[in-house]
Amino acid sequence: MHRTIVLVAATLALVIALAPATVAHKPITSKYTYHQDVFPVFEAKCSGCHAPDAVAPMSLLTYEDAYPWAQSIKEELVNLSMPPWQAESGFGAFKHGGSLTAKELDIVVEWSNGGTPEGEPVDRPPSHADGDDDESAAWILGPPSVVLTMPAAYTLAADTLGATRYFVIPSGFARDTPIRAVDVRPGASAIVRSVIVYVDSTGAAAALDAEDPEPGFEAPAGFATEQILAAWVPGQQAVALDAAAFHVPAGADLILRIAYKKTWTYEGLAVEDRTALGLHVWEQTVPTIEAMTLQPSAGVVPDAAGNLRFTHDLTRDVELLALVPDIAPGALVVQILAVGADGRRAPIIRLASPRPEWRTRYWLQSPLALSSGTRLEVQALFAEPPSSAEPPVRFLLDLVASGAPVTEAAPDELP
Amino acid sequence: MNRLLAVAALACLVVASRPGPVLAQVPEVDATSMEGMATVGAAPAVVRALADPLVDESELPPLGWTCPMHPEIHETHAGGFCAICRMDLVETRRAEAWTCPVHSVILEAEGGICPIGGRELIPIRLQLTWTCPDHLGVSSLQPGLCPIDGEQRLVQRLAALPHEDHTPKHGGTFFMAPDNWHHLEGTYPEPGRFVLHVYDNYSKPMAPATISGRAVLEETYDVATDQLLELVAYPLLASRDRRYLEAYIGTQDLPTEIAAKVRFEPDGPEERFDFRFAGLTTEDAPTLLTPTPEAPADRRDVPVTTPGAASAASGTLSLSIPNLPGEIAAEIAARNAHVEGLIRDGAFTEVWIPALEAKDLALALTPHIGRLAVDRRIQVHVAVKELVRAAWLLDWYGDLGNRQRVESAYAIFGRAATDIAGAYDVP
Numbered sequence: 024m025h026r027t028i029v030l031v032a033a034t035l036a037l038v039i040a041l042a043p044a045t046v047a048h049k050p051i052t053s054k055y056t057y058h059q060d061v062f063p064v065f066e067a068k069c070s071g072c073h074a075p076d077a078v079a080p081m082s083l084l085t086y087e088d089a090y091p092w093a094q095s096i097k098e099e100l101v102n103l104s105m106p107p108w109q110a111e112s113g114f115g116a117f118k119h120g121g122s123l124t125a126k127e128l129d130i131v132v133e134w135s136n137g138g139t140p141e142g143e144p145v146d147r148p149p150s151h152a153d154g155d156d157d158e159s160a161a162w163i164l165g166p167p168s169v170v171l172t173m174p175a176a177y178t179l180a181a182d183t184l185g186a187t188r189y190f191v192i193p194s195g196f197a198r199d200t201p202i203r204a205v206d207v208r209p210g211a212s213a214i215v216r217s218v219i220v221y222v223d224s225t226g227a228a229a230a231l232d233a234e235d236p237e238p239g240f241e242a243p244a245g246f247a248t249e250q251i252l253a254a255w256v257p258g259q260q261a262v263a264l265d266a267a268a269f270h271v272p273a274g275a276d277l278i279l280r281i282a283y284k285k286t287w288t289y290e291g292l293a294v295e296d297r298t299a300l301g302l303h304v305w306e307q308t309v310p311t312i313e314a315m316t317l318q319p320s321a322g323v324v325p326d327a328a329g330n331l332r333f334t335h336d337l338t339r340d341v342e343l344l345a346l347v348p349d350i351a352p353g354a355l356v357v358q359i360l361a362v363g364a365d366g367r368r369a370p371i372i373r374l375a376s377p378r379p380e381w382r383t384r385y386w387l388q389s390p391l392a393l394s395s396g397t398r399l400e401v402q403a404l405f406a407e408p409p410s411s412a413e414p415p416v417r418f419l420l421d422l423v424a425s426g427a428p429v430t431e432a433a434p435d436e437l438p
Numbered sequence: 439m440n441r442l443l444a445v446a447a448l449a450c451l452v453v454a455s456r457p458g459p460v461l462a463q464v465p466e467v468d469a470t471s472m473e474g475m476a477t478v479g480a481a482p483a484v485v486r487a488l489a490d491p492l493v494d495e496s497e498l499p500p501l502g503w504t505c506p507m508h509p510e511i512h513e514t515h516a517g518g519f520c521a522i523c524r525m526d527l528v529e530t531r532r533a534e535a536w537t538c539p540v541h542s543v544i545l546e547a548e549g550g551i552c553p554i555g556g557r558e559l560i561p562i563r564l565q566l567t568w569t570c571p572d573h574l575g576v577s578s579l580q581p582g583l584c585p586i587d588g589e590q591r592l593v594q595r596l597a598a599l600p601h602e603d604h605t606p607k608h609g610g611t612f613f614m615a616p617d618n619w620h621h622l623e624g625t626y627p628e629p630g631r632f633v634l635h636v637y638d639n640y641s642k643p644m645a646p647a648t649i650s651g652r653a654v655l656e657e658t659y660d661v662a663t664d665q666l667l668e669l670v671a672y673p674l675l676a677s678r679d680r681r682y683l684e685a686y687i688g689t690q691d692l693p694t695e696i697a698a699k700v701r702f703e704p705d706g707p708e709e710r711f712d713f714r715f716a717g718l719t720t721e722d723a724p725t726l727l728t729p730t731p732e733a734p735a736d737r738r739d740v741p742v743t744t745p746g747a748a749s750a751a752s753g754t755l756s757l758s759i760p761n762l763p764g765e766i767a768a769e770i771a772a773r774n775a776h777v778e779g780l781i782r783d784g785a786f787t788e789v790w791i792p793a794l795e796a797k798d799l800a801l802a803l804t805p806h807i808g809r810l811a812v813d814r815r816i817q818v819h820v821a822v823k824e825l826v827r828a829a830w831l832l833d834w835y836g837d838l839g840n841r842q843r844v845e846s847a848y849a850i851f852g853r854a855a856t857d858i859a860g861a862y863d864v865p
Contacts, residue, residue, distance in 0.1 A: 080554070094618070095541055095555070101830045113819040125823035126801060132830045287553050370816050 055134045056142025057086045063148055064127045065089065068106060071258015077212055078257045080286035090139040097135040100128060103376035108256055108383050114358065114373035116388035118262055122375065162206050163260045167301030169195075171277060175238040176297040179214055185284035189246075190239040191223075191232040192277045192300070201268030201309060205253035206261035206301035211294050217282045217382060218255045218298060221248035224275040239281075248278060250314050251419060253300075254347050254384040262386045263303060267344060267423050270311045282380065310423045312344065317359075317399060318417040329355075329405035331416060337397045340425040342390040343371070350377045350403075351415035357403040359418065364396035371399070384421070499566065501579065503527035531566045531579050539618040558706065560619040560639070568592035604787065604837065608635055609719050612787065613711045613839030620644070620702050622711060625719035632696050632713075634674055634683040646676045646683045651700035651708075653685035674698065692717055695784060697841075712841035714784025757795050763806035767862035770799045770825070774855035777832065777848065786844050790833040796855065797829035803858065814861040821861075825854035 055061060065073065065083040072079040083089040089096075099105035100123070109122035123131070134140070171192045179186060194200070209215035223229075228248075231240040252269050253261075271277075281298060319333040350357055358373035372385060393399075401416060409415040505511040505520035506528055518527045536559040538544040538552035549559050570576040570584035571593055584590040606612040610625035610633075621637040632653045636644045656670035674683040687696070693716040701708045760766050773796035780789045800822045807818050828851035835843040858864075 092541060094539070097830070097834075101827050101834070103827070111820065111823070114816060122823075125804065125826045128823065129797065129801060129826050129830075136830070136833070290553075368812055368816075370812075373820065 053134045053137025053140055055130045055137075056140045056146065057089065057134065058142040058144050058147035060130050060142075061089070061134045062086075064123065064131055068123055068127065069258075078214065078216060078286075080288045086141050090141070093135040093139045097132050100132055100135075104378075106258075107378050107381035108259075109375045109377070110385050111373040111375055114370045117372075118386040118388055162208070162301045164204055164206055164263050164301070164303055167206060168304040169302040170299055171195075171302065172299040173210070173238070173279065173297045176210070176295045177238045177281075178293055178295045179211075179283050179285065181291055181293040183285075184290065185216075185282070187241075187280065187282045188239040189228060189231070189242050190279040190281065190298075191228050192279065193229075194271055194275050194277050196271055196273050196275065198273045200271045200273075201305040201311070202252065202271055202302055203268060203305045204261045204263040204303040205269075206303070207253060207255040208299045208301065209257075210297035210299065212257070213289060214283045214285055214294050215281060215296060215298060216256070216284045216380065217280075218253070219251060219280040219382065220253040220255075220300060221278040221280065222250050222252055222269075222271055222275050223248065223278050224272045226276070228278045229276055242280075248280075251347055251384070252277065254382060256381050256383045259383060261301075261303075262345075264309075264312075264344070265390075266309050267312050268305050268309045284380075312421050312423055315341075315420040315422055316417060317401065317420055318414040319401075325403070325405050325408045325415060327408065329408055331401075331403040331405065333401050333416075335399045335401075337393055337395055337399070340392070340394050341422040342392055343387060343420060343422050344390050345384050345386045345421040346372055347382070347384045347419040347421070348372075348374060348377060349382060349417040349419070350374065350379060351405070351409040351411055351413065352379055353406045353409060354415070355404045355406055357401070357416055360400045360402075361391070361393055362398045362400055363394065390423070498580065499531055499533045502530050502532060504530040529579055533564050533566055534561055535564055536560065537562045558617060558703075560617055562639075607637075607641070608633075609721050610635070611713050611715075611839070614837045615700075615702065615709050616838055616840075617702070622698070622700065624696065624698060624711065624713040624715075626694070626696075626713075626715040627719050627721070629718070630686055630689045632672075632674075632685045632687050632698075633677075633719075634685075634698055634700070635681075636683070636700075636702075643681060645680055647680075648704060649683065649700060649702055650674070650704070651683065651698055653687055654697040654699055655687060655690070655695075657697070671699075674700070709840075710842070711839040712784060712786070713839070716783075757798060759799060759802045763803055763809075764862045764864065766799050766803050766806075767858050767864045770796045770803075770855050771859045771864050773799065774852060774859075777851065781841075781844055781848055784841070786836040786839050786841070789836040789844065790829075793829040793832040793836075793851065796851075797826050800825045800854075800858065810861060817857050818861045821854040821857035824850055825858070828854060 062084070069083050071077070073081060073083040075082045075084070081088060081092060083092070083096075096105075103109065106122060110117050112122055112124050171194070173190050173192060177188060177190070205220055207218045207220070209218065221228075227246075228240075231243070231246075234240065250269065252271070277300065279298060279300070281296070283296065285292075285294065317335050319331065323331070323333050325331040346359075348357065354374070354377055356373065356375055357377060359371040361369045361371055363369070369391070371387075371391070401418075403416045405415065500514070503513045503516055503518060504527060505523065505525055511520050511522065511527065512530070512532065513527060516527075516529075519525060520527060536546040536549050538554065539557055539560050541552055541554045544552055544554065544559070545562075546559055549561070551557070552559055566579070568576075568578040568581050569592060570586060571590055573584060573586045576584060576586065576592070578585075578592055581592050584592055604612045604614065604621070606623050608623055608625050608627075610623045612621065612623045614621050619639045621639070621641070623635040623637070625633045625635070627633055634651070634653075636646060636649055638644050651674040652668070652671045653674055654668050654671040657666040657668055659665075660667045672685040672687045674685045676682075677684050693714055696713045696715070698711045698713060699708050700711065760769060773792040776792040777789055777796070780786070780792070803818065803822055807815055807822070810818060828847050831847035832844065832851060835847050838844075
């Protein structure tokens, strides 16, 4: 199987390398060239997916790979279809990436639209990957305290284009354990679109898993999960907490919700995945993160024009660390502003055309202190009012409350 | 047959070439060993030739003659000269294949559906040459052995011929279809007669054999169905000489607006093109951009304001950027008014100029944003990026001539420009 994938991947590389050069619609008018201007953007903002053997159907990291896609690149960017998880840079600050800046957007679109000039390879700034070929194989944050791997590999059948499946991994923790970071390493990076890691201390997921003869299970309607330990999409790196921890109870299971999807390049092929988690455990005692749900009250729905507004007043002092949005399809923009008791306003997050299938966690660049009395103002605009009965906008806020409980540092005997 | 293999097999048979020397080695292909090779039997000569680099020349597309400067010129006989620049024509060998209008990595022998995005494939013209893997300066019009080392097989290079310009040929308004292949030009040469010329990707007039459409003069919006209902429409019929389409629409007051709704293939999608004629079209009239009080007719390379200010260039545009953010915001507001006026007048193909100028002005605001109060900073930050995005949408949609699309892009553009103006108290 592995050999098959390699063979196909090699064939695909050939396909792209040998494709005809279609001269751009307009003559070369771009003042930006691939090597000097465009490559740094692709590397910084796109290479998590658009790299060899990654989840996207093509790499953008060489000129020959990138330029045949110029028209498509332009259309995806100006229609906000890509990048898929767009926290507007400048509207709040996040640990990594998010959307292209206005300047980056302009560079790539002008290049795509203006004849895709290559420029001189010597003008290309040093790549982050240059001379570090093994980085992708290593754990980003260094050796984890514990590595947990799916008990069995799951095969996405040849005639299946996509699936969402849950997998149970026993944590093996003998006592409550404070987690500092979760690093996700997809087994088959070409098809793993997202991984959400939940904590389950009820055994419910394990029971469902036992009923399903295949590895993992499909969640039934109403399947409830506890705290989100990690939310990963391609291109995102693990974040190590500075002074807080996620709490994993003793004996809890970790549940991986993995969304698989094949691109056209893997159509007709069976692909096997065995994703692994690298858990970094705190060796000191730190406050525990709690999750707060921010959603409209019952009955508060978008108006006929698609506008939705709701607020939430904090009743205690907290530090906001991260957000996990859960947005219904069709949202054009969703944003949160914090308005202090003194009227000062602080942007928290703005998502342009959020795509539900790329749900992830947005880590603030630094914790944001929000005092009691702060009002969180949420605004959303939908192209059409959502039809689902579920709240169309919901955020899970990862925060540390003043006087939050702590989870004692883990002892040495980890599984 | 597996679609992937089909694409792979065909792509394996071609060698990429840019105007620059991008060259890949031709793989050794056993035509009997790959399932996808079953398509080769139906493939054009360009593909068959590469399967056997020593193929007999009779298997290749015939030689033709073209202008070194104007590749749209293509003659079947030697000894001519370019009708445009009078240069002597040179030998060339061309073939046709099919590619995706968006994903040019796809190359097929026949028309069909793009395996990536599902769009209809469009025909593409390829220029064939052969070169030696180790001596890239070698350029031959037929396969064979490398003339330098006498041993290596020459490998094929394919270069897609460039898409032609959008210059009107009959003094009318020129749009491109969303398939990036068909182009059309609407004229109003005499009272009551609307003419639609259709061209291919290379400005070659297309006979309207499979093309159908209507000239729609009046519509109303139906709330119940969320559709535009046509109240007055006339069929677009082939002209007597079958060189173009025309509709007799009755005498109209000028200016008049005509929506051409065109289907290029019987089972293809219907596309809309919004024309506006301020007067009768004159065949030999020079095609000029519409001058407005705010801007000269053609703003390329024309400094806009403020001597001594910094200069920025965007593609073929260059303009001067004021130093003060309030002045930049005022310039953006002026461009916004210009864009709005052009859209109102139906001058969609001219919208890109003030739109891209406004985009460059907005980008020049970025270093100043940090000095604003928080609320205004947020407002401008968001607006700058939205304006950049909308400017490129206007550039794109303006070429397509679809008023609804243009106005949807302008809704973003205008809102962003207004937010910027508001943040800097520009009236």
